[in-house]
Amino acid sequence: MATILDTVIIGGGAMGSAAAWALARRGRQVTLVEQFGPGHKIGASHGATRNLNPGYERPEYIAMLAESLALWDDLEQEGGTTLLERTGIASHGPHPRLPAVAAALEAAGIRAEMLSPDAAAERWRGIRFDRQVLHMPDGGQLNPDAALPVFQRLAAARGADIRHHTRVAALEILSDGVRLVLESATGTEVVTAAQAVVTAGAWTGKLLGRESGAGLQFPRLRVTQEQPAHFRVTDDGALWPGFNHYPGAGSAYANWYSPVYGMQTPGEGIKAGWHGVGPEVDPDRRNFLPEPVQLAALQSYARAWLPGVDADAFEAISCTYTSTPDEDFVLDRIGPVVIGAGFSGHGFKFTPVIGRILADLATGTRPAPEMFHASR
Incomplete structure (x- = not known):
């Protein structure tokens, strides 16, 4: 019999870890699966520095900046770790x-x-x-190597199940949720969940795009x-x-x-x-x-x-x-799948805000700004 879960987050990089923190803070049951181990250097969320560059003109990004600065402060205080050098x-x-x-x-x-x-x-x-x-x-400079463990530690302290070395071998969209086949060192497990939050970075297209079984439509991810x-x-x-x-x-x-x-x-x-x-x-x-x-x-x-x-x-x-072609992110919900993708080399500064937006989408609280919709 398949294990039944509430929310599965696929991808434990910056955005998936932030989504786990945001959802766990709301008391939601969260399972985060990451195909590689902690601190790996195979994706986009490693290294000791990323610029927090406030240089935006569009009001949507400026609003996210203001919220992001406050949320990074919250994360530092809750986690007891300095993450931003101004x-x-x-x-x-x-x-x-x-x-x-x-x-x-x-x-x-x-x-x-x-x-x-x-x-x-x-x-x-x-x-x-x-x-x-x-x-x-x-x-200033943010520290991904320090931030990701803080997001995950605080999420786990609120009940999130963090699973590294766990690969999603298959994703099937159902009428009332998703079915996932998970592979790890302990074997293969089939789970169903009310929803999946996909923050798989460079692997998003393979998991959800036209070449996958899911076949969802969103801007091309290069x-x-x-x-x-x-x-x-x-x-x-x-x-x-x-x-x-x-x-x-x-x-x-x-x-x-x-x-x-x-x-x-x-x-x-x-x-x-x-x-x-x-x-x-x-x-x-x-x-x-x-x-x-x-x-x-x-x-x-x-x-x-x-x-x-x-x-x-x-x-x-x-x-x-x-x-993405326009370098605006993809933050949207399509049926039981929430997508966070296409951060185009300028997303890390917004990590805790993106976690909040993904949590909003997962809980049906409010939609993301229209500029981030998958159908734009």
């Missing part, structure tokens, strides 16, 4: 919308100031600043292998905000693939990378090796724009992006 974020370059972003943030009570490149360089001499600088003091690098710091006295550099036209931006993001990772160096332009991959068949042309271009960027690092002393790292 180094600030400095975005620069000839992006025409930076002043409008500053105005939108200030109107929402999120601090922002425009600086000249010279003024910014006086504060952060490890970076060569370009044209104009938007400084956002409320931003899985890429991203290849940032940690560069060795040469100026030990320099202070480092998180940063984003937006290119313009002209020879100064030749061989750029995208905007560049970066931050300091304590003990590892200055992380810098292109955004969402790595090779498209099957998440089960990655080689984890840097694409040499993009890596060489990233080194050239570091030589030109990061005077505080050694561009020839670095360690390449690897993660996945799962991106």
Whole structure:
């Protein structure tokens, strides 16, 4: 006889762990299954740093930012662990919308100031600043390696069942729920649940898309292998905000693939990378090796724009992006399946808010904003 459950969360990365925390706080019975072990480096939710970049102009994202800042504080207090270092974020370059972003943030009570490149360089001499600088003091670096265990520990303390090394071999949508075949070291188990919350990252398409038995319709999810690098710091006295550099036209931006993001990772160096332009991959068949042309271009960027690092002393790292065509997330409910996917390389800062939205969808409390609907 199949085990009968209330809510099964498939995928124990950032968003699934946050959904488990949010649902457990509401007293719901939750089972979270994750195919890999704790702290694995195969998906998108590992590493010691992610930028909490407040640089949004759209009101939906700004509202999520404000809520996210409060929820990260709640999580730190409840978990007794520091998760956010408020180094600030400095975005620069000839992006025409930076002043409008500053105005939108200030109107929402999120601090922002425009600086000249010279003024910014006086504060952060490890970076060569370009044209104009938007400084956002409320931003900083989040720690995924610390955050995921806190989400899961607090969820488990409220009764959530957290199962690592448990793979969903099959998902069948029923008229009144879902049937799942779970594989683990102890064998195969068939469970039915009132609903499934799918936060499977790069594996979402395989589990729910057209090629799967579920065949649900949602925006195409493009899985890429991203290849940032940690560069060795040469100026030990320099202070480092998180940063984003937006290119313009002209020879100064030749061989750029995208905007560049970066931050300091304590003990590892200055992380810098292109955004969402790595090779498209099957998440089960990655080689984890840097694409040499993009890596060489990233080194050239570091030589030109990061005077505080050694561009020839670095360690390449690897993660996945799962991106939608418009880079807006997929947060929706289709029958008994709640989908959280397509975070497009900018979702981690919103993790506790996304957990709340997924819990709302699972409990029927309220829908997600229309911009995140699967049918958009």
